[in-house]
Structures are given as structure tokens and as C-alpha cells.
Amino acid sequence: MSKNLYDVVVIGAGASGLMLAYKAAQRGRKVLVVEKANKVGKKILMSGGGKCNFTNLYVEPENFISHNPHFVISALSRYTNWDFIGMVCDYGIAYEERKHGQLFTLNGAKEILSMLLAECDKTGLVDIKTSCEVKAVNTVEGQGFQVATSLGYFEAESVVIASGGLSIPTLGGSAIGYDIAKQFGHHIYPTRAGLVPFTFSDSFKDITTRLSGNAVEATLSNNLNSFTEALLFTHRGLSGPSSLQLSNYWDVGQSFKIDFLPSVDLEAFFKSKKQSQPKVLLRTLLTEHMPKSVVTELQNLIWPDSADTAIGNISDEKLEKIAQRLAGFEVKPSGTEGYRTAEVTLGGVDTAEVSSKTMESKKQKGLFFIGEILDVTGHLGGFNFQWAWASAHAASEYV
Structure with missing residues (x-):
């Protein structure tokens, strides 16, 4: 031969x-x-x-x-x-x-x-x-x-x-x-x-840059799929297993939602804390579950006007809205890091x-x-x- x-x-x-x-x-x-x-x-x-x-x-x-x-x-x-x-x-x-x-x-x-x-x-x-x-x-x-x-x-x-x-x-x-x-x-x-980190070009990029290196357990979801795994903030955007998984079901121009505390029923959590610890700040309660730097950025985005208000002085309606935003925070990537x-x-x-x-x-x-x-x-x-x-x-x- x-x-x-x-x-x-x-x-x-x-x-x-x-x-x-x-x-x-x-x-x-x-x-x-x-x-x-x-x-x-x-x-x-x-x-x-x-x-x-x-x-x-x-x-x-x-x-x-x-x-x-x-x-x-x-x-x-x-x-x-x-x-x-x-x-x-x-x-x-x-x-x-x-x-x-x-x-x-x-x-x-x-x-x-x-x-x-x-x-x-x-x-x-x-x-x-x-x-x-x-x-x-x-x-x-x-x-x-x-x-x-x-x-x-x-x-x-x-x-x-x-x-x-x-x-x-x-x-x-x-x-x-x-x-x-x-x-x-x-x-x-x-x-x-596929299986690639997301990038951002809007104001959310500044947030991910400041939080670079921090990770939280989160659920990322769109109308095609949902993944609950670690979410990692990077200088360019979002990475970690949950981001990589969802990237297979995402295309340019689409947004998706982040549930920052999928293991917690936030509405029930806030209402019970309002009764048992009325003088505590929301950010103090959330730092039990997430890094302080992440909580600070979310506070500036979602409840800046109540940042220094004790939970006992925040209306139930307002707490529900904050809980809903934390469980369904919408982001729109500009793209991904690509084949690189x-x-x-x-x-x-x-x-x-x-x-x-x-x-x-x-x-x-x-x-x-x-x-x-x-x-x-x-x-x-x-x-x-x-x-x-x-x-x-x-x-x-x-x-």
C-alpha cells in the first residue's frame, strides 16, 4: 500500500x-x-x-x-x-x-x-x-x-x-x-x-465594569430558556455559567431578564422583615444574600430614593415593585465576545x-x-x- x-x-x-x-x-x-x-x-x-x-x-x-x-x-x-x-x-x-x-x-x-x-x-x-x-x-x-x-x-x-x-x-x-x-x-x-460572555455598550457596562470579579447565583431567562447558575460580572459585561448557557438562546437585539435572588421569595421576605426588623435598611437585608458592592449598584438602579429609608417606612406597594425588579431585571446586551x-x-x-x-x-x-x-x-x-x-x-x- x-x-x-x-x-x-x-x-x-x-x-x-x-x-x-x-x-x-x-x-x-x-x-x-x-x-x-x-x-x-x-x-x-x-x-x-x-x-x-x-x-x-x-x-x-x-x-x-x-x-x-x-x-x-x-x-x-x-x-x-x-x-x-x-x-x-x-x-x-x-x-x-x-x-x-x-x-x-x-x-x-x-x-x-x-x-x-x-x-x-x-x-x-x-x-x-x-x-x-x-x-x-x-x-x-x-x-x-x-x-x-x-x-x-x-x-x-x-x-x-x-x-x-x-x-x-x-x-x-x-x-x-x-x-x-x-x-x-x-x-x-x-x-x-455559542457559550460566550455577553457585552454591553449602554450604562449597564459601567456597572459591570465596577463590579468586575463579583459573582452571584442568579437566574437568566428569556422566552426560550432559563438557567440558574453563577453569574459573573466582567469589565466587558456578563459571564459565568448562566450567561454562557443563555447565550445559546440569544441573538443580537434581544433582551433577557435576571433574577438576582432566585432562591428567595422577595415579596414575602421583605414583608416579614418589615414586621420583625422595621428599622433595618433594605441594602443591609440584601447583603445577607449578595456581595455588598452588588447590592449598592442595584440600590442605585432600583430604589435610590429609599436608599436610607428603614424598611418599616417603605410602603408595601413600593416593596413589591422593588422585589419585582430584583426578580426580573431586564438587560439588553449589545453583543457577545464572539468567536474569540x-x-x-x-x-x-x-x-x-x-x-x-x-x-x-x-x-x-x-x-x-x-x-x-x-x-x-x-x-x-x-x-x-x-x-x-x-x-x-x-x-x-x-x-
Whole structure:
């Protein structure tokens, strides 16, 4: 067999690409993985603050966003979170459960990457080339493809697009996968940054700047979804898990609401305190639940005229209005931080044109799409990794 002849060429050496490579090689397929960046798995290494939130204990189709929501069911049911957790355990990788079933490594993301590379090595059938940029993918007469790269030409029966999306271009994010999909007649849903912090250009930006570094447990909601998690104030706007989650359901020009104390029935709380502690100031009561600096900013926005009035001297009607504002504070971001800091790319290859069983293109035999390139985006919490593992496993049985 020519050294430039393979059964499978995988474009992208991230989570889904490496997973597919070793799974296909276990079936005896000779696999070449080409990666534009100078190292493999860069996004794996930086994920979860370097600890890699590699899956979640509770994976459901509802944790994914797609124009075709049923598409994920087949792959997720055939390679589950427990399958991946089993491999992590086989390798003796220590991990911990955090909030909402999120699983993180204890000793760093490098262990997940090392595991995937070890599995590739074990087969003896996987070649990986870094600093290898794909220039063109063309079909060749008979069967298969020719892949032109900066390191030469390679031929293969199957080509797998595992190039990810546009998020974090410094780690290798690019549009190559979308370009190849379009070349073969695929429809691409418009892409935008997902799991990304919000930015502001109005007076609220001054507030977030002053509060930068402060965090509160809050509920962020719009008419599509609602998330109760940490909300972090930044120099540019709002971040933290609740913001990142809601960003997947938000578009420019839209506003959303913040409930600053979702665990407290504020109207009842204020009325009971009015009876039991009539001489106390509202801000004093609220600092039991939130940082003082956050309470001060909210006071200036919501009840400046009653800032120094004891709660016993504030009318019930006024207290109700203050409670309602604190539970439904409306903000309108000017945008997001964009692909520069986005964890994922929303949109992508239309899954109606891809087999949910095999991940193969319905338009071009031998062409497969896995991972983030598809119009499938997981919530924050390990779901995008689980989609990478599951979609790669599905395709690996057919490439």
C-alpha cells in the first residue's frame, strides 16, 4: 500500500477526530489524521479551565440545540456517557463530579488527550500529521477522494470532517469544514458564537465594569430558556455559567431578564422583615444574600430614593415593585465576545442531509461529518464532548 494511500482521512485532530481515528483503526482501517495546528487536541487541553469537563452524568437529547432535535438520539444511545466514563476508569484517570453532573479530571485535561493518543498508538494503524493544512478535497474516479494538503496529496476511500467550528481561532478553529460541505452541495445553517460572555455598550457596562470579579447565583431567562447558575460580572459585561448557557438562546437585539435572588421569595421576605426588623435598611437585608458592592449598584438602579429609608417606612406597594425588579431585571446586551472566547459554534452542516446512524453525507458517498461541524450544540457541562465521542463512534463503524 502506498504511503499516501489510506482507508480514511480525518480532517481535524480534536476530540471527535482522535476518537474516530482509533475506533476506525480498531476495525482494521488505516487512518490518517491531518491537523492544521502545530499540536493535536488544543481545545481538549484548554477545556474546563484545563481540567476537561469530558462528559456529564445526565445526558439527554434536550441538552442539545439543533434545527433537527431528533438527530442526536441515535448516536447518543449507541455510545453513552457511561461508555466513555468506563474508558476513563480503565485508564485510571481520577475525576470528580461537580454541580449538575459535570465530570472533570482531577489531574488535568492532558490525561484525556494522552488516553486518546494511546488508543491510536495501540492500533498501529493511525498516522497523525500536524501543521498540515488542507487545501482541497476532491473525488477521484472509481471510488474515494484525494486530499490536497500543505504536506502533499493523500488518497482515501472515506473522508471525515472533524474540523470543529469557528470558535477560538487561536486554537485552530476555521471554516474549512463548512467550505468542504458546501463544495459537496450541503446546506449550512448560519453560524454564530455559542457559550460566550455577553457585552454591553449602554450604562449597564459601567456597572459591570465596577463590579468586575463579583459573582452571584442568579437566574437568566428569556422566552426560550432559563438557567440558574453563577453569574459573573466582567469589565466587558456578563459571564459565568448562566450567561454562557443563555447565550445559546440569544441573538443580537434581544433582551433577557435576571433574577438576582432566585432562591428567595422577595415579596414575602421583605414583608416579614418589615414586621420583625422595621428599622433595618433594605441594602443591609440584601447583603445577607449578595456581595455588598452588588447590592449598592442595584440600590442605585432600583430604589435610590429609599436608599436610607428603614424598611418599616417603605410602603408595601413600593416593596413589591422593588422585589419585582430584583426578580426580573431586564438587560439588553449589545453583543457577545464572539468567536474569540466562544466555547462552541452554533449552526453548521444541516443534519437533514446527514445520516443520524452513520454520520455519512446523503449527498456524497464516503464523506462523513462528526462533532461541532454539524448543526448540533450542547449545553455547557460536558455535553459537547459527549457529542464528539458519540458522533465519532457512530461514524467509526462505517468509514
